Amino acid sequence: MKRAYRNGEIWEFEKEMSIKGSRERRRRDEVVLGLDGGTTSTVCVCMLIMPFDANADASLPQPLPVLSRAVAGCSNHNSVGEMAARDTLEQVMADALLMASSTRYDVRAVCLAVSGVNHPNDQQRILSWLRDMFPTNVKLFVQNDAVAALASGTMGKLHGCVLIAGTGTIAYGFTEDGREARAAGAGPILGDWGSGYGIAAQALTAVVRAHDGRGPCSALTSIILETLNLTSPDELVGWVYSDPSWARIAALVPVVVSCAEAGDQVANKILQDAVYELASSVKAVIRRLSLCGEDGKDNFHLVMVGGVLEANKGWDIGREVISCVSKDFPGTLPIHPQVEPAVGAALLAWNYLMRHNF
Amino acid sequence: MKRAYRNGEIWEFEKEMSIKGSRERRRRDEVVLGLDGGTTSTVCVCMLIMPFDANADASLPQPLPVLSRAVAGCSNHNSVGEMAARDTLEQVMADALLMASSTRYDVRAVCLAVSGVNHPNDQQRILSWLRDMFPTNVKLFVQNDAVAALASGTMGKLHGCVLIAGTGTIAYGFTEDGREARAAGAGPILGDWGSGYGIAAQALTAVVRAHDGRGPCSALTSIILETLNLTSPDELVGWVYSDPSWARIAALVPVVVSCAEAGDQVANKILQDAVYELASSVKAVIRRLSLCGEDGKDNFHLVMVGGVLEANKGWDIGREVISCVSKDFPGTLPIHPQVEPAVGAALLAWNYLMRHNF
Incomplete structure (x- = not known):
C-alpha cells in the first residue's frame, strides 16, 4: 500500500477503526x-463474504449481504481525465468501506x-494503481463495465452475452472457458446506431430532412419541437450543437417511442x-464465441x-431484439437482471x- | 461609425491615408x-468598382479588378464565439483595405x-454590428457562406443552386425573383451524410463493424490503420474521441476514394x-423552388x-452527383467556379x- 496516504483525508477513518478494532479484539x-x-x-457496493461449503451447490444467500452502497460522479477516464477518474474511484471505495464500518484490511x-x-x-x-492502494493479498480485477452488467444477470458467472443499450450500446460475451x-x-461517431443517442439523433435528423424536403413529414416534428420548446426546425441546429453531451440527446428516446406507438411510420422505421x-x-458476439454450440441450438443467457x-x-425494443436474435438462435434465454451492475x-x-477455495 | 475606433489599432492606418489623400486632392x-x-x-477581397454603362449588357471585366486579398482564421460564431468571430472579421477587412491603399470611406x-x-x-x-463600423451610406449584406459560393459560380447573380461538399455539406438555391x-x-449529428465528415465517419464505422463481425471485411481496415499509424481497430475509438474536430476526420476522404477506385465494395457503397x-x-432545393420550371425541363445552374x-x-463524386440530378432534371447546367467564394x-x-444604378 505505497499510496495508502496520498489522499490522506480519504482514508483517515481507517486509523480510528483499527484502534477500535484492536480494543475489541474480535475477528473482523x-x-x-x-x-x-x-x-x-459511479456506484460502489461493499458485500459481506459468507461462509460456504465449497463442495455443495454454491447457491447465493437471499437477500445478498450488501453492507453498503456509495455513489459518485463520472469515472470514465476518456471523459474526465485520468486523475479525476482515479480520485472519484478512490473516494467512492472509501465511502462504501466507511459506511460498512470496514477498512481496506477487511x-x-x-x-x-x-x-x-x-x-x-x-x-x-x-490495476497497477489499485495495487498500490490495497494490501498485497487483495485480489484485484479490472473490467469493462459491460462485464459487471453481464454478471448482474448471471449472478456472478462470466458465461453468456450481455446487451447494454442506454445512452450508448455494447454487446459483450464470454464462453465458459474464458474466451470473450x-x-x-x-460511440456515436463509430456506428453505435442502436443506442439511445443513435435513436434520438435519427429522430432529430428526420425532423431536419422533412423540413428540407429530403424526407417524409412525420409526427416527430411537432412532438420534438414541443419537447425542446423550439418554434422551428431551423432552431434544432443551435440546440444540438450548444451542448455536446450525448445523454442530453438520448433523453429524447421516450418521445420517439411514444410517436411510434401512436403509429408514426418514420418513428417506427x-x-x-x-x-x-x-x-x-x-x-456477432454469439457467432464469434459459438455460444449456441456447433448447430446454433444450444441454450445461452442474454442479459438485457x-x-x-x-x-x-x-x-418494446428489448422484446423485439430478443425475438430477432431468437430467430437465428432459438436457444436464447433472456434475463432482465434483478440487481444493479455494481x-x-x-x-x-x-x-x-x-472458485479458488477462499 | 460609432465603433470606428473601438479597436483603435486596427483602423489606425486610415488616419495617415486620409492626410495623404487630402494632400493629393485626387478623387479616391x-x-x-x-x-x-x-x-x-476567413478570406476578404477588396475589388475596384469599374465605371460601366448601366444600359449596356453588363459583362464583367476580365480579369476582375481584385485589388487585394487578406486571410484570417475561423469566423463561425458557433465555433469560436461572438467576440472572437467579430475581431477576426474586423481585422481581415482592415487588412484587405490597407493592402488596397483604401479606407472605409472608399x-x-x-x-x-x-x-x-x-x-x-x-x-x-x-448587420447591426457592421452598421456601426462603416459610414452610413455603405450598403451592407450578410449571408450564409453558401450564398457567396453560389455567386462565385454565377459571377454575382443569385439564381440557381449551389452544392457545397467539403468537411460539411449544404445545398442552397435562389429563384430569379428572390425566393430561397x-x-x-x-452538421454531422443532424444527417449531413454526404459531407466529407460523413463519408469518413462511415469508413471508420465500416472498419469497426468488420472487426466486430457486424459487417464485411474490406480494404479500408488496413489502409485507414496505416494512414493513422494505428495497429488495431480497437485503437480507433481512442483516436476518434481524442479530438472533436470534424475536419480531422474528413481528411480521410481521399483514402476512401482511393480504396473505392481500387475496387473495394464497402468503400464503393x-x-x-x-x-x-x-x-x-x-x-429537394430544385423542387421547392421549381428551379426547372413546371415541367421540370428548364435549364438551371448548379454550382459545385x-x-x-x-x-x-x-x-468522381461530383460527376456522379450531376448525373444523378440530371436524371430527374435534364436542364441541369453544372458550373465549377473559376473564382473563390470571397x-x-x-x-x-x-x-x-x-442594379441600383450605382
Missing part, C-alpha cells in the same frame, strides 16, 4: 468491493468495472432499424440492460474467491 | 468588400458571407450513398464547390450597386 468480517463506473455515475477482493476500458493497456494502468468478444461500444442494429451486435431495453407499453461486479469478485 | 477609387467566413479560415458596399448564419436573428446581429431554399447544412445524399439535397466534389481520377461575395455587392 471480510468483504468484497464491486464498482460500476459509468459516464454518468477486503478480500475488488472488481472494478469501468466504461472506457477498451484495451489491455487501460486495464494494466488501472464484444461488438459495438465504439427508426426503432425497427435500432432493433436490427442491436440484434446484429448480439448475433439499459433504458432503451426497458419495457414500454406498446413498442452488485454484479461484487459477485464476480466473490465468485473468484469461491 | 471606390471599392467593394467581399468576405467568405468559414470554420477553417467602400460602397460590403457582402459578408459567413458559415453559421442560419437564422434571421444571426443576420440582424451581424436550403437543404442539409445541419459508402461513396454511392454519399452521391445519393448529395443529389437528394440538390433535388468543395473538396469532396473535386475531380478524382477514377471515382470574390463571389464581392460580385454580389457589386451586382447590387449595378
Whole structure:
C-alpha cells in the first residue's frame, strides 16, 4: 500500500477503526468491493463474504449481504481525465468501506468495472494503481463495465452475452472457458446506431430532412419541437450543437417511442432499424464465441440492460431484439437482471474467491 | 461609425491615408468588400468598382479588378464565439483595405458571407454590428457562406443552386425573383451524410463493424490503420474521441476514394450513398423552388464547390452527383467556379450597386 496516504483525508477513518478494532479484539468480517463506473455515475457496493461449503451447490444467500452502497460522479477516464477518474474511484471505495464500518484490511477482493476500458493497456494502468492502494493479498480485477452488467444477470458467472443499450450500446460475451468478444461500444461517431443517442439523433435528423424536403413529414416534428420548446426546425441546429453531451440527446428516446406507438411510420422505421442494429451486435458476439454450440441450438443467457431495453407499453425494443436474435438462435434465454451492475461486479469478485477455495 | 475606433489599432492606418489623400486632392477609387467566413479560415477581397454603362449588357471585366486579398482564421460564431468571430472579421477587412491603399470611406458596399448564419436573428446581429463600423451610406449584406459560393459560380447573380461538399455539406438555391431554399447544412449529428465528415465517419464505422463481425471485411481496415499509424481497430475509438474536430476526420476522404477506385465494395457503397445524399439535397432545393420550371425541363445552374466534389481520377463524386440530378432534371447546367467564394461575395455587392444604378 505505497499510496495508502496520498489522499490522506480519504482514508483517515481507517486509523480510528483499527484502534477500535484492536480494543475489541474480535475477528473482523471480510468483504468484497464491486464498482460500476459509468459516464454518468459511479456506484460502489461493499458485500459481506459468507461462509460456504465449497463442495455443495454454491447457491447465493437471499437477500445478498450488501453492507453498503456509495455513489459518485463520472469515472470514465476518456471523459474526465485520468486523475479525476482515479480520485472519484478512490473516494467512492472509501465511502462504501466507511459506511460498512470496514477498512481496506477487511477486503478480500475488488472488481472494478469501468466504461472506457477498451484495451489491455487501460486495464494494466488501472490495476497497477489499485495495487498500490490495497494490501498485497487483495485480489484485484479490472473490467469493462459491460462485464459487471453481464454478471448482474448471471449472478456472478462470466458465461453468456450481455446487451447494454442506454445512452450508448455494447454487446459483450464470454464462453465458459474464458474466451470473450464484444461488438459495438465504439460511440456515436463509430456506428453505435442502436443506442439511445443513435435513436434520438435519427429522430432529430428526420425532423431536419422533412423540413428540407429530403424526407417524409412525420409526427416527430411537432412532438420534438414541443419537447425542446423550439418554434422551428431551423432552431434544432443551435440546440444540438450548444451542448455536446450525448445523454442530453438520448433523453429524447421516450418521445420517439411514444410517436411510434401512436403509429408514426418514420418513428417506427427508426426503432425497427435500432432493433436490427442491436440484434446484429448480439448475433456477432454469439457467432464469434459459438455460444449456441456447433448447430446454433444450444441454450445461452442474454442479459438485457439499459433504458432503451426497458419495457414500454406498446413498442418494446428489448422484446423485439430478443425475438430477432431468437430467430437465428432459438436457444436464447433472456434475463432482465434483478440487481444493479455494481452488485454484479461484487459477485464476480466473490465468485473468484469461491472458485479458488477462499 | 460609432465603433470606428473601438479597436483603435486596427483602423489606425486610415488616419495617415486620409492626410495623404487630402494632400493629393485626387478623387479616391471606390471599392467593394467581399468576405467568405468559414470554420477553417476567413478570406476578404477588396475589388475596384469599374465605371460601366448601366444600359449596356453588363459583362464583367476580365480579369476582375481584385485589388487585394487578406486571410484570417475561423469566423463561425458557433465555433469560436461572438467576440472572437467579430475581431477576426474586423481585422481581415482592415487588412484587405490597407493592402488596397483604401479606407472605409472608399467602400460602397460590403457582402459578408459567413458559415453559421442560419437564422434571421444571426443576420440582424451581424448587420447591426457592421452598421456601426462603416459610414452610413455603405450598403451592407450578410449571408450564409453558401450564398457567396453560389455567386462565385454565377459571377454575382443569385439564381440557381449551389452544392457545397467539403468537411460539411449544404445545398442552397435562389429563384430569379428572390425566393430561397436550403437543404442539409445541419452538421454531422443532424444527417449531413454526404459531407466529407460523413463519408469518413462511415469508413471508420465500416472498419469497426468488420472487426466486430457486424459487417464485411474490406480494404479500408488496413489502409485507414496505416494512414493513422494505428495497429488495431480497437485503437480507433481512442483516436476518434481524442479530438472533436470534424475536419480531422474528413481528411480521410481521399483514402476512401482511393480504396473505392481500387475496387473495394464497402468503400464503393459508402461513396454511392454519399452521391445519393448529395443529389437528394440538390433535388429537394430544385423542387421547392421549381428551379426547372413546371415541367421540370428548364435549364438551371448548379454550382459545385468543395473538396469532396473535386475531380478524382477514377471515382468522381461530383460527376456522379450531376448525373444523378440530371436524371430527374435534364436542364441541369453544372458550373465549377473559376473564382473563390470571397470574390463571389464581392460580385454580389457589386451586382447590387449595378442594379441600383450605382
